[in-house]
Amino acid sequence: MRIYECQRCLEHYAKPYAVCSKCLGLDLSEVDVSDEGKLVSWTTIRRAPAGFAVSAPYDVVVVDLAGGLRVTGRLAAQSAAPSMFARVLRTETEDQCPIFNVIED
Amino acid sequence: MREVYIAGIGSTSFGNHSTTSIENLAASVVVQALMDCTVDRLEVGALYLGNFISGPLNGQEVLAGIVADRLGLGSIPCTKVEGACASGGIAFRHACLAVASGQAEVAIAVGVETMTHASTKDTTAALNCALDHENDGPSGLTFPGLFGLAWRMHAQKYGTTRQHVSAVVRKNKANGLQNPLAQMGALLSEREIEESKAICDPIQLYDCCPTSDGAAAVIVVSKDVAQRLEKLLDHPMVEVLACVQTRGSPHIGGHAELVSFEANVKAAQMAYAQSGLTASDIDLVELHDCFSIAEIIDSEDLGLVPKGEGGHWALEGRTAIGGDIAINPSGGLLSKGHPVGATGIGQIYEVARQLRHSHSHQVPHARIGMSHNLGGAGVACTVSILRGGL
Numbered sequence: 001m002r003i004y005e006c007q008r009c010l011e012h013y014a015k016p017y018a019v020c021s022k023c024l025g026l027d028l029s030e031v032d033v034s035d036e037g038k039l040v041s042w043t044t045i046r047r048a049p050a051g052f053a054v055s056a057p058y059d060v061v062v063v064d065l066a067g068g069l070r071v072t073g074r075l076a077a078q079s080a081a082p083s084m085f086a087r088v089l090r091t092e093t094e095d096q097c098p099i100f101n102v103i104e105d
Numbered sequence: 106m107r108e109v110y111i112a113g114i115g116s117t118s119f120g121n122h123s124t125t126s127i128e129n130l131a132a133s134v135v136v137q138a139l140m141d142c143t144v145d146r147l148e149v150g151a152l153y154l155g156n157f158i159s160g161p162l163n164g165q166e167v168l169a170g171i172v173a174d175r176l177g178l179g180s181i182p183c184t185k186v187e188g189a190c191a192s193g194g195i196a197f198r199h200a201c202l203a204v205a206s207g208q209a210e211v212a213i214a215v216g217v218e219t220m221t222h223a224s225t226k227d228t229t230a231a232l233n234c235a236l237d238h239e240n241d242g243p244s245g246l247t248f249p250g251l252f253g254l255a256w257r258m259h260a261q262k263y264g265t266t267r268q269h270v271s272a273v274v275r276k277n278k279a280n281g282l283q284n285p286l287a288q289m290g291a292l293l294s295e296r297e298i299e300e301s302k303a304i305c306d307p308i309q310l311y312d313c314c315p316t317s318d319g320a321a322a323v324i325v326v327s328k329d330v331a332q333r334l335e336k337l338l339d340h341p342m343v344e345v346l347a348c349v350q351t352r353g354s355p356h357i358g359g360h361a362e363l364v365s366f367e368a369n370v371k372a373a374q375m376a377y378a379q380s381g382l383t384a385s386d387i388d389l390v391e392l393h394d395c396f397s398i399a400e401i402i403d404s405e406d407l408g409l410v411p412k413g414e415g416g417h418w419a420l421e422g423r424t425a426i427g428g429d430i431a432i433n434p435s436g437g438l439l440s441k442g443h444p445v446g447a448t449g450i451g452q453i454y455e456v457a458r459q460l461r462h463s464h465s466h467q468v469p470h471a472r473i474g475m476s477h478n479l480g481g482a483g484v485a486c487t488v489s490i491l492r493g494g495l
Contacts, residue, residue, distance in 0.1 A: 041258045
C-alpha cells in the first residue's frame, strides 16, 4: 500500500501532506508498505452521505497497518464478515479509499 | 484576567422553527437575555456568534453582523466563530475572554442553527463538512458511523453492552420530558430502543440526537457590572470559574484510541486547574451526548466517572438526578435536540438555570455546574465550570 514518508524524520502519513506535522519537514515521499493490517473497529453505514459513489450498506473500517499507521478504509463488498482484530489485506484503492478484505484463517 | 459573570440568559425551545429566519431566531434570544438582566444594548462591547453551517444550509454568512444589525447594536466587533458542534462553546469562551481582558464590560455570546428546513441529504452533506475529508472522507464515513466505530472499541475494551448504552438513552429521553425546551422527551422501554431502526451498527435511531432548529444567548459581564445588576435583579449572578478550549485530532487515525478524546481529557484537566476544583465538586454537567455512546466516553474523559464505567454508572442510576453526578438533566442533545451552533450556549443556559435554582428539572442544592461541548471528530472541545452566586 502506498503511504507518505517524511524524508527528514521518517514519520508516516496516509495522505500526501505538504508539511510533516511532527518536524515541519516539507519533503514527503511516496513509499510502499505491506498491505496487511489488523482490524480495530468497523461500522455498517446504512445511509451513505450525499453524492457518495458506493451504495449503502457498506462497512467502514479502522485498520492498523503492519507498519504501524492507522488508516480509515472500507471493506470490500465480497469480503468475509468483520470481527475484532481480524487480519485484513488491502486489495485495491478506490477514489483515495483503501479497500480491505478480511483474511480467513 | 478579570472575573467574569453570566448575568442574563435566553433560549428558544429546540425543535422546529422553520418559519423563522436564522437571524431572527438569534436576535430574539439576545433580546430575551438582555431583558433577563436589564442590560442596555448600548453597554454591549462585543458579540460572538456560534454557528456551523449557515453557509450551506441557509446561504447566509456574516451572520454575527447581521444579527447585530437587527438588534441595533453599535459599531462593535461582531464575530462568527465555527468549530462544528463546539461552535457555541467557542463563542461563549470568546465572550468571556473579551470581558476578562478588559476589552468589554458586557459581551454577548449567541448560538444559532436552523436545519429542519433542509433535506436529509443536504443536512448530511453539510454536517460531513466537519470530517477531515482528506483522511476519513473517502471511506464514506458519517458522524453516526464515527460513534459506531467508537462504540465497538469501547465494548471491546470495557465490555460495554447495548443495555449499558440504552440506560443513557432512557435517562436522557426521560429527562427531556421535564424540560419545556426539549424537542424529544420520551419514556422508552429497553425493547423500543433495541427494535429501533439500525443506522450505523451498533448505532440505532434512538442512539442519535435529532435534527433541530434553535438559538440560545447569554450576557457575559464584568464584576463591576455584575455587582450593579445583582441589586436590581431577583436572580443570582453565575460566576465563570473556568472556560477552556482545546484541540484534538481531526481524524480517526490521529486518536490513540476512539474510547477517549484527548481534547476532552486535556480540557477537563485545564478547567479543574483553572477553577481550583476537582470532579467531585461538580453537582451537574451538561455534556455532549450527540450519540448515546458519546455520553459514556465524555463522562469518563471529564473524570466524572471512572474509566470504562460510564455505562455501569448510567445503568445503576448514578448519573440521574439524585445519583452521584447529574449528567444532562436537560435531556442532553439526545432529547433536548442539537441545533449545532446553538448547542454549546444552550448548555450554558441550562447550567445557569440550575445554578439559579429555577430549572423545571432542578438538581437539588446545585452550586457548581460544568458544560462540555465537542466538535468534529474530536478536533475542538470547550469545558466551562460555573458557580452560582456573586
